[in-house]
Amino acid sequence: MRCHRARRLMARKASRGLSPRADRALSDHMRLCRGCAGLEKQLERTWEALSCHPQIEPSADFLANLRSRLHEEPVSAGSRQSRRFNMRWQWMALAAGILLAAVLLTGIPRVFRDTSSAELQVGATVGSDRADEQLLEELQGILRHSEADYLAVYDSWPVPLQETGSPAPETKRGRPDNTVRKEIS
Amino acid sequence: MEIDDPDAELMVAFQQGDGAAFEQLLDKYHRPIVNFIYKIVNNSAEAEELAQEVFLRIHRSRHKYRPQARFAAWIYRIATNLGYKEASRKRRMFFGDPKKRASEGTVPDAEAVPDPAPDAEGRLITSELGRIIRRAIGSLPRKEKVALILRRYEDLSYREIAEIMNCTEAAVKTYIHRGKLHVRDQILPYLEKGSF
Secondary structure, eight states, X not given: OOHHHHHHHHXXXXXXXXXXXXXXXXXXXXXXXXXHHHHHHHHHHHHHHGGGSOOOOOOTTHHHHHHHHHHHHXXXXXXXXXXXXXXXXXXXXXXXXXXXXHIIIIIHHHHHHHHSOHHHHHHHHOOSHHHHHHHXXXXXXHHHHHHHHHHHHHHTXXXXXXXXXXXXXBOTTSSBHHHHHHHHO | OOOOOHHXXXXXXXXXXXXXXXXXXXXXXXXXXXXXXXXXXXXXXXXXXXXXXXXXXXXXXXXXXXXXXXXXXXXXXXXXXXXXXXXXXXXXXXXHOHHHHHHHOSOOOGGGSOOSOHHHHHTSOOOHHHHHHHHHHHTSOHHHHHHXXXXXXXXXXXXXXXXXXXXXXXXXXXXXXXXXXXXXXXXXXXXXXXXX
């Protein structure tokens, strides 16, 4: 075993442990390699040397200061927390207002424009009653057109489904579809 | 699940309104917490300030405490989080100052920020070896530093450290091993001389 492999095994041994075979291989390497054995000893001595870290003694007024802060705590913390809570709500309300305004100003007209056709846009922008009526007529025209498309699909269904006395498929309004056909025709 | 921990019992008593129980916890933990934070931030005045904040937070959030883990693990978790925040704030301050960054040219370590309270520093039991170890620990990456300090000085179990650091026990052991290697590199000349 090479030293770099042995050092990786040392790290793995420290974190997750080793299989008996790997542990034996590492021990064999340690017996033969002075460098790796030395590293292991150095790490042990490093761990012991850490005890030399200086300890500090808290200042004489540490506890007195802390107690005075704790004494003020219930009132100040409560008021600070409620103030923070109120501030947070104010910000959230402001953000919600801005968002709503943005949706109203930009979102809805855009949706409206997207759903209408290019010609309808002209009518929609005119503010008169006549323009509104025109817009309504054109919208109805589009609806009729889409219903006709729907019926075209229905017509392409196999014949037995329409004529074998099985109930006709229902529209969204709950009426049999042939009623709709009559109305349209 | 409740555990057999006298400090947890004191904390529960404090939750129920026993102020004397909190005083006992304060007496027992204020020194270790100041020293723990001191090892993280490497500054005695900041360590005292942050230790006060730890106890203030415990006082404020006493109703949130559940005696499912040792009280020590809970208090060290709060102290670690505060220490992390302080370290991040220092790093932001350091990286925010281009002149300082240009002059130093390295990632900041605890030595980069001078201790503003030399009088407090005078209270240290200073020694050459202590200074070397302090500098070596101060130069450790954050996770390695916290794992090593909690294990070596605060005697917490790997499991407790893993809970505090939000990682696995294996990760804690890896951090500690890397930390040991890092410190060993720093103190190698002294190890070879036999100073330790």
